[in-house]
Amino acid sequence: xxxxxxxxxxxxxxxxxxxxxxxxxxxxxxxxxxxxxxxxxxxxxxxxxxxxxxxxxxxxxxxxxxxxxxxxxxxxxxxxxxxxxxxxxxxxxxxxxxxxxxxxxxxxxxxxxxxxxxxxxxxxxxxxxxxxxxxxxxxxxxxxxxx
Amino acid sequence: xxxxxxxxxxxxxxxxxxxxxxxxxxxxxxxxxxxxxxxxxxxxxxxxxxxxxxxxxxxxxxxxxxxxxxxxxxxxxxxxxxxxxxxxxxxxxxxxxxxxxxxxxxxxxxxxxxxxxxxxxxxxxxxxxxxxxxxxxxxxxxxxxxx
Amino acid sequence: xxxxxxxxxxxxxxxxxxxxxxxxxxxxxxxxxxxxxxxxxxxxxxxxxxxxxxxxxxxxxxxxxxxxxxxxxxxxxxxxxxxxxxxxxxxxxxxxxxxxxxxxxxxxxxxxxxxxxxxxxxxxxxxxxxxxxxxxxxxxxxxxxxx
Amino acid sequence: xxxxxxxxxxxxxxxxxxxxxxxxxxxxxxxxxxxxxxxxxxxxxxxxxxxxxxxxxxxxxxxxxxxxxxxxxxxxxxxxxxxxxxxxxxxxxxxxxxxxxxxxxxxxxxxxxxxxxxxxxxxxxxxxxxxxxxxxxxxxxxxxxxx
Numbered sequence: 001x002x003x004x005x006x007x008x009x010x011x012x013x014x015x016x017x018x019x020x021x022x023x024x025x026x027x028x029x030x031x032x033x034x035x036x037x038x039x040x041x042x043x044x045x046x047x048x049x050x051x052x053x054x055x056x057x058x059x060x061x062x063x064x065x066x067x068x069x070x071x072x073x074x075x076x077x078x079x080x081x082x083x084x085x086x087x088x089x090x091x092x093x094x095x096x097x098x099x100x101x102x103x104x105x106x107x108x109x110x111x112x113x114x115x116x117x118x119x120x121x122x123x124x125x126x127x128x129x130x131x132x133x134x135x136x137x138x139x140x141x142x143x144x145x146x147x
Numbered sequence: 148x149x150x151x152x153x154x155x156x157x158x159x160x161x162x163x164x165x166x167x168x169x170x171x172x173x174x175x176x177x178x179x180x181x182x183x184x185x186x187x188x189x190x191x192x193x194x195x196x197x198x199x200x201x202x203x204x205x206x207x208x209x210x211x212x213x214x215x216x217x218x219x220x221x222x223x224x225x226x227x228x229x230x231x232x233x234x235x236x237x238x239x240x241x242x243x244x245x246x247x248x249x250x251x252x253x254x255x256x257x258x259x260x261x262x263x264x265x266x267x268x269x270x271x272x273x274x275x276x277x278x279x280x281x282x283x284x285x286x287x288x289x290x291x292x293x294x
Numbered sequence: 295x296x297x298x299x300x301x302x303x304x305x306x307x308x309x310x311x312x313x314x315x316x317x318x319x320x321x322x323x324x325x326x327x328x329x330x331x332x333x334x335x336x337x338x339x340x341x342x343x344x345x346x347x348x349x350x351x352x353x354x355x356x357x358x359x360x361x362x363x364x365x366x367x368x369x370x371x372x373x374x375x376x377x378x379x380x381x382x383x384x385x386x387x388x389x390x391x392x393x394x395x396x397x398x399x400x401x402x403x404x405x406x407x408x409x410x411x412x413x414x415x416x417x418x419x420x421x422x423x424x425x426x427x428x429x430x431x432x433x434x435x436x437x438x439x440x441x
Numbered sequence: 442x443x444x445x446x447x448x449x450x451x452x453x454x455x456x457x458x459x460x461x462x463x464x465x466x467x468x469x470x471x472x473x474x475x476x477x478x479x480x481x482x483x484x485x486x487x488x489x490x491x492x493x494x495x496x497x498x499x500x501x502x503x504x505x506x507x508x509x510x511x512x513x514x515x516x517x518x519x520x521x522x523x524x525x526x527x528x529x530x531x532x533x534x535x536x537x538x539x540x541x542x543x544x545x546x547x548x549x550x551x552x553x554x555x556x557x558x559x560x561x562x563x564x565x566x567x568x569x570x571x572x573x574x575x576x577x578x579x580x581x582x583x584x585x586x587x588x
Contacts, residue, residue: 017195048164054209054228055202062201081201082405083377083427085232085526087554087572089547105558105570106530110404111376111429113528115556115570117546129546129556131528131570133377133427135405229552230524230574232379234407234425236400252411252423253383257551258523258576260381262409262423264399276399276409276425278381280524280574282552311489342458348503348522349496356495375495379526 003032004074010067013075018063025063028099035068038121039098050094052127057098057118058086061130064102065114069134072107079112083133092127093120110136150179151221157214160222165210172210175246182215185268186245197241199274204245204265205233208277211249212261216281219254226259230280239274240267257283297326298368304361307369312357319357322393329362332415333392344388346421351392351412352380355424358396359408363428366401373406377427386421387414404430444473445515451508454516459504466504469540476509479562480539491535493568498539498559499527502571505543506555510575513548520553524574533568534561551577 005013007030015022024045029036037060039045045056062081069079092098099119106113111133118128152160154177162169171192176183184207186192192203209228216226239245246266253260258280265275299307301324309316318339323330331354333339339350356375363373386392393413400407405427412422446454448471456463465486470477478501480486486497503522510520533539540560547554552574559569 019195020191044167048166053206054231055206058205059200059202081235083232083234083528084201085230085379085572087230087524087546087574088228089554105528105567113530113570126546129554129572131526131572133528230381232425232526234377234399234427236407252381252420260383260423273399276407278379278423278425280381313489314485338461342460347500348525349500352499353494353496375529377526377528378495379524381524382522 003030003071005071006030010071013070014063014067021059025060027067030071032072033068033104035064035071035102037064037067037100037102039100041094041097046094052092052094052098054086054088057088057092057128058084058130060098060100060118061086061102061116061128062132064100064116065104065112065132065134068102068104068114069107069112069136072104073136078137079134081132082135084130086128086130088128090125090127093123096120096122098127108136112136150177150218152218153177157218160217161210161214168206172207174214177218179219180215180251182211182218182249184211184214184247184249186247188241188244193241199239199241199245201233201235204235204239204275205231205277207245207247207265208233208249208263208275209279211247211263212251212259212279212281215249215251215261216254216259216283219251220283225284226281228279229282231277233275233277235275237272237274240270243267243269245274255283259283297324297365299365300324304365307364308357308361315353319354321361324365326366327362327398329358329365329396331358331361331394331396333394335388335391340388346386346388346392348380348382351382351386351422352378352424354392354394354412355380355396355410355422356426358394358410359398359406359426359428362396362398362408363401363406363430366398367430372431373428375426376429378424380422380424382422384419384421387417390414390416392421402430406430444471444512446512447471451512454511455504455508462500466501468508471512473513474509474545476505476512476543478505478508478541478543480541482535482538487535493533493535493539495527495529498529498533498569499525499571501539501541501559502527502543502557502569503573505541505557506545506553506573506575509543509545509555510548510553510577513545514577519578520575522573523576525571527569527571529569531566531568534564537561537563539568549577553577
């Protein structure tokens, strides 16, 4: 195994490709097969009652697996989400950032799969669990990655 | 079967409880066991390349099943998403609104399940498929709905 | 669209490739983008309490989507399940066969997706919902289909 | 936290309630929030090509989460699977037993969630990933657990 981008290179690249949302997400730690990312929770991520919205947690899980693929395959790589599943386990703390711990379970020729546990920062029990599958089109392919 | 809120009552109620996002979502059609909703696609729903973001489609599917539960159980009802799965099938058209067709597959004592097909408006083939499970705590329960 | 195998050809081919289990499954109806299949429920499909087991329903959903792919791509086609999700909605009737109605939502170059509703025969409300993603390796490929 | 059944009590109880299949499954290790189980692979678990079938792996993941709930809630407890998702990552070794490592992510009042990694014995990379949600009806309830 080898890494195509380290933590700083990955952070910089995410800022380029997601100019609208990159400030929401911070890469906390990166290894060959895991990543920890933070969602900096702002008013716009909240739902009435002060909990973090489902779409915000979906976006966090999704960006984790995408970032893992980039860090291994490099910045020219194409990847699109094809399947996902999430379980919402507990009420998140609206006042706390969310911390996502992602494992890369598979990085194949055409598919990558990661799973994610999401925590309210400082809490021991996970708020949500997710798994995400990405389709990886051949490099240089003009084809959409949707298979 | 009976309906607790009709289309107009439901639309008005969603505007009250989701002040931040209700303008994104329009109830197009409502029956006892199905709903059609529109996501009015704006710049903020898009990703680079002009496609609608995954979290935006997740949010659309989620609000469909929630709206179905409200329309049947009434406005005082509590419901929280506990499980979800989505498949992303084709590239959405960034310039088109998204139309979600939801079926209520189960409305039980403590769980409700719906599935959703999402289309770019005017297209024949679905862009995404979703299923969502909601936990329904007893009326008057102070308990969180997370089970 | 075109069909590579009709209902009789498909039934015959399933009997060849699944000698151990093909008598469990009967193709009831086949169109270009849907299939109805029957699980002939026997003692070995049941769990204590007389309900049909989860693995039996998983197998039924899985074979539906596989059969749809075969009917369109032909008998030489390779396909392996990569992702699945199921919701179990109601207690099945142990004494009744199970009827699965499957829609082919996508048949792409490298991925196929179908969803399935499963009923106890004669009942109006579904017992389970499933969606299945298959990876389709290139024809003639020696590569495993796991991506 | 406390455990209602230890490994030996759990194994004995599974043999009572699943007389048809209990010999397939062996409890290898049990803690308060994790379990390791073995699927003793026999001819009937295999598919043409010598790989372990999808339904066999689904059954293994399902029994893991069920056994975790039993070990914590005790033998009188009711629990039925309501949602599941699985990703199939690699071709299993048909000649090897399968080892499932399960974490109990939530054990609530009415819902329990576990996730599972499945390995061919002796291999480093997982063959499949699963998550399972169980509905837990109140003790003494005559109601079905399907919510």
